[in-house]
Amino acid sequence: MSEVPQTRCGLVALVGRPNVGKTTLLNRMVGEKLAAITRKPHTTRNRILGIVTRGRDQTVLIDTPGIDAERSRLMNRVLNRTAVQALADADIVCFIIEAGRFEAGDAFILEAIRAAGRPAVLVVNKVDRVADKSTLLPFLETRAGEFDYLGIVPLSGKTGKNLEGLIDELRTHLPEGPFLYDPEQLSDRPERFRAEEMIREALLERLGQEVPYAVAVRVEDWEDRPGITHIDALILVERDSQKGIVIGKGGQMLKRIGQAAREQLETLLGRKIMLRLTVRVEEGWSQSNRALRELGIEEPR
Known part of the structure; x- marks a missing residue:
């Protein structure tokens, strides 16, 4: 045998x-x-x-x-x-x-x-x-x-x-052992995380040198409907001046960011996306353990 x-x-x-x-x-x-x-x-x-x-x-x-x-x-x-x-x-x-x-x-x-x-x-x-x-x-x-x-x-x-x-x-060089994940699985991260990443990428690509490192993205609501997914996401910044830059004159910058992120997400997820972005100031979020935990950026245990 x-x-x-x-x-x-x-x-x-x-x-x-x-x-x-x-x-x-x-x-x-x-x-x-x-x-x-x-x-x-x-x-x-x-x-x-x-x-x-x-x-x-x-x-x-x-x-x-x-x-x-x-x-x-x-x-x-x-x-x-x-x-x-x-x-x-x-x-x-x-x-x-x-x-x-x-x-x-x-x-x-x-x-x-x-x-x-x-x-x-x-x-x-x-x-x-x-x-x-x-x-x-x-x-x-x-x-x-x-x-x-x-x-x-x-x-x-x-x-x-x-x-x-x-x-x-x-x-x-892999050690012998059982698979840790289903062979069809590509990541341990849910679709929400990937949506946050695509929005953050759109932000980073379109903003100047100062703002990108003071922004974070969190999906607040996700609703799957027949043929379409509705996503509400929050963009965190640390100062009012940064909020103005992200939104842009007449809201044009935020509109461009949302359009780029939506197109990426529709390609990635294979369905129509309705994306709504909100910008909020939270001073010092990058220096807050609470905020970092909520955003999934936390110290390893």
């Missing part, structure tokens, strides 16, 4: 500096948009699971906020701790850096990986941006000498080049 092949399943933490492309990789590997992506650093605020099931292997990806040693505000300290906690929980660490760049922040994260004692795969992202490809091999050789990586995978999250190579590399 032949033996039934063993399933393999493991938690893989995606860690790296802000804006190195962690969430882009998560969305691409899962095959759906789970979280907000913008050109601005510190976009990711939550620990998000993405689930990739191939055959008898299940890779559970933990997307984390970018680790930034310079952070001082309460919310930023919480984000750092969320990312570091993911290192402790992971079976494998996926350390993401930019091709041709290794800064003090990268070195800080490498030391955190070393301290966590977890095996790691080095992902060298954005290789499509390297003009002189002859510099890439020496860069990879230098990085290989800094840590005993399970493997080093150069790729482009933007174009998808060698994405399958990364998935195959991670599958090779």
